[in-house]
Amino acid sequence: QKEVEQDPGPLSVPEGAIVSLNCTYSNSAFQYFMWYRQYSRKGPELLMYTYSSGNKEDGRFTAQVDKSSKYISLFIRDSQPSDSATYLCAMSNTGNQFYFGTGTSLTVIP
Amino acid sequence: GAVVSQHPSRVICKSGTSVKIECRSLDFQATTMFWYRQFPKQSLMLMATSNEGSKATYEQGVEKDKFLINHASLTLSTLTVTSAHPEDSSFYICSATRLAGAPWTGELFFGEGSRLTVL
Numbered sequence: 001q002k003e004v005e006q007d008p009g010p011l012s013v014p015e016g017a018i019v020s021l022n023c024t025y026s027n028s029a030f031q032y033f034m035w036y037r038q039y040s041r042k043g044p045e046l047l048m049y050t051y052s053s054g055n056k057e058d059g060r061f062t063a064q065v066d067k068s069s070k071y072i073s074l075f076i077r078d079s080q081p082s083d084s085a086t087y088l089c090a091m092s093n094t095g096n097q098f099y100f101g102t103g104t105s106l107t108v109i110p
Numbered sequence: 111g112a113v114v115s116q117h118p119s120r121v122i123c124k125s126g127t128s129v130k131i132e133c134r135s136l137d138f139q140a141t142t143m144f145w146y147r148q149f150p151k152q153s154l155m156l157m158a159t160s161n162e163g164s165k166a167t168y169e170q171g172v173e174k175d176k177f178l179i180n181h182a183s184l185t186l187s188t189l190t191v192t193s194a195h196p197e198d199s200s201f202y203i204c205s206a207t208r209l210a211g212a213p214w215t216g217e218l219f220f221g222e223g224s225r226l227t228v229l
Contacts, residue, residue: 041201041223049217088154092218098218
């Protein structure tokens with residue numbers, strides 16, 4: 001079983017839709033959870049960072065962590081064409097090793 | 111947010127030559143830097159973990175004599191692809207964690223990536 005599972009998509013939504021991206025994981029020791037956005041031919045950009053369980057909101061983005069279910073989510077409200085990218089989840093326990101999902105490809109259609 | 115700068119963003123070289131890629135943390139000290147390789151439409155593949163002042167730890171299957179990693183300071187790590195061949199053509203990305211007082215802040219920042227094309 002992989003440490004982190006993420007549906008690769010692709011996911012297509014109309015502009016203005018709410019997007020839900022998810023990852024599951026197997027290691028209950030993970031405490032640090034991150035979401036990255038990666039445009040084609042660019043390095044991943046850190047979008048959201050959460051420590052332990054709970055929700056975090058930043059503008060149109062909300063990150064949720066449910067440690068009891070080993071499940072994390074990223075919600076994008078009022079999605080825009082500029083949100084079209086690949087979204088990677090990542091997690092870590094100690095900062096010496098990071099585990100990544102395979103990435104979900106998102107297209108927001110104008 | 112913290113910034114990691116990677117240079118060059120693109121490089122084209124002839125087969126048999128060596129190429130050096132730099133990764134710098136611009137506004138924080140990075141005790142640990144990571145180097146990844148990414149193929150089109152695939153996820154990140156960790157190549158090695160680099161700790162300042164010590165030898166890099168390479169992932170299984172990564173040739174350490176081919177991919178030389180140096181982490182000489184808290185703000186700079188370099189990846190040198192030695193005697194490059196066309197199969198080494200890829201997108202290489204570095205990342206760095208912020209050195210902070212205990213506890214560790216948990217964030218990981220990426221460089222912009224370097225696209226290597228070996229002719």
